[in-house]
Amino acid sequence: MTTKVLRLNVNGEDTLVPVGPMATLQEVLRDKLELTSVKVGCAQGGCGSCSVLIDGELRLACLTPAEAADGCTVTTLEGLNESNSIVPIQQSFIENYAAQCGFCTPGMLVATKALLERNPKPSRDEIIEALSGNLCRCTGYLPIIKAVEDAAAALSGKQSA
């Protein structure tokens, strides 16, 4: 078992992380870098609670071998928190009561951010499709879908204004 040193840019900071061959990006982010918004719901790609952006693309940290992220830019909700584009999404989730236990919420927000980056005016069906990899067991999906619709409207309204 050889340890390899990964070069990652995580939330805007360059970092070197030693990892073993079986390590997942989820372990690197949670356990080594202490980015606890990356949740462990299933560790098998089934729930979406560990959603992150790798080079801007939506990915599941639990299914990503750490080595596969070598040289990449990784963004977690911690990295998005202060950005102008996430605040309206967060506000919309709050106003629509789109969270209850909150465990799926970071993944929902990262998935929403990824959707609105590539498709600022998604249809309802496109929202449902984009969030289909993120499970919620408390709130139900309707408030979450509504939150994304309102966030898209708020963000695109701001852009066109």
Place this chain on the structure above:
Amino acid sequence: MALKDLKIVGKSVRLRDLDTHVRGQTTYYEDVRIPRMLHLKMYRSPHPHAKILKIDTTEAAKQPGVVCVLTHEDMPGKKTFTPLAAIGVAPEDEPILAFDKVRWKGEPIAAVVAESEAAAKAAAPKVKVTFEELPAVFDVEEALKAEAPIVTPWGKNYYQYPDDHAASQIRYGDVERAFAEADHIVEDKYQTKPIEHAPLETTGCVAKPEGNGRYTVYTNIQALYFALDNTAAIVGLSPAKLRFVGGTVGGGFGGKVDIQVEPIATLAAIKTKRPVKYKYSREDEMRVSSTRAAWRIYVKDGVMNDGRIVARKITTYQDAGAYIRLSSYGTMKHAGHMPGPYTIPNVSVDAYCVFTNRPPSSAMRGFGVMSGSYAIELQMDKIAAVTGVDPWQLRLINAYRNGDMKAHRKAADDAALVETIQAAAQLAGQALPADFAAMSSDDRKGG
């Protein structure tokens, strides 16, 4: 109090922790960073019913990274518990770690504590247990037959309610006489299935020695102080030596009340003098955590041509699985609920809490009640079909009104079913005849 005077009911109230939820800054038990933490994985029974002849942990203890392996021999005092003992549920039937027998496939036997989660997981299958397999029973009615394999330590496959009752019972009026006088008898059998809560965050805790004889347990239990009391009794410490930190639960729904991880993790922390994390994998959560119970419900109703239900006889069986947990309480709730929100002058209920070799069931949102409503409301639709009375009107006729005596002998004083049905009919675009639209919970007229 009139509805318009209520300050909170009927209004949306924002959760206090929404702000931290959306920023990923809510601290769940697993987000507390603790150095030098050990990890615990359980060796579990591969059989639904077996005698334990020998437990050999030698090989598992030699595996890389393993710090210790705990069995029932490491329990300082009592070897069994039941989570609601403090409020009179008895006996303490569930082994903390199995010793003489296993009664369900997945029952915990040996706890393997190691330097990493991977090491604990790799070593757990190395525990060697010699079993003598026993016949098992998986059906509630089979379990009550004389020749059935005995699941419980007390020799009867049902929970014994006070005064040696085999069932939680209700007797009100004279059911048999009312059946004889009824225009119709409507009978059926209903079956529900076990349901897993599947919270996004799996069951888990971290027990941390503070170095001064005190222990802090970070946990996602839904019943923090029941967990503290039970853990103290099991590990042999004063409750004053334990501090439980919780309340933030990543989805519970009743699935995190059974105190399955805290006592073992705390015991392991005492033995190793290190923080110990015991977390269910997703597979554990699906396979070994409690489920909602399956119920088998027999309903026999005596009904008049005008739709009035004059008698109801229920025989109902909850599949508690192998141990009591919260099931005996669920059966009592179920028994009280089975007349439904209807005024029925003659009622008989026998509700059995039955033990089988299936995984223990326990709490889940309205447990005992939802299953009852499922059977009752299907039954109401059948009564509507048999009598030709409209199903909306049938329910309004039978709905209890304020002042009516319920079968378990509590007078209704907060009835709202008539108004609820009227509101539902309006939302559904269902027109009600004027006399039904004018009904009220404060007036028996028409019902």
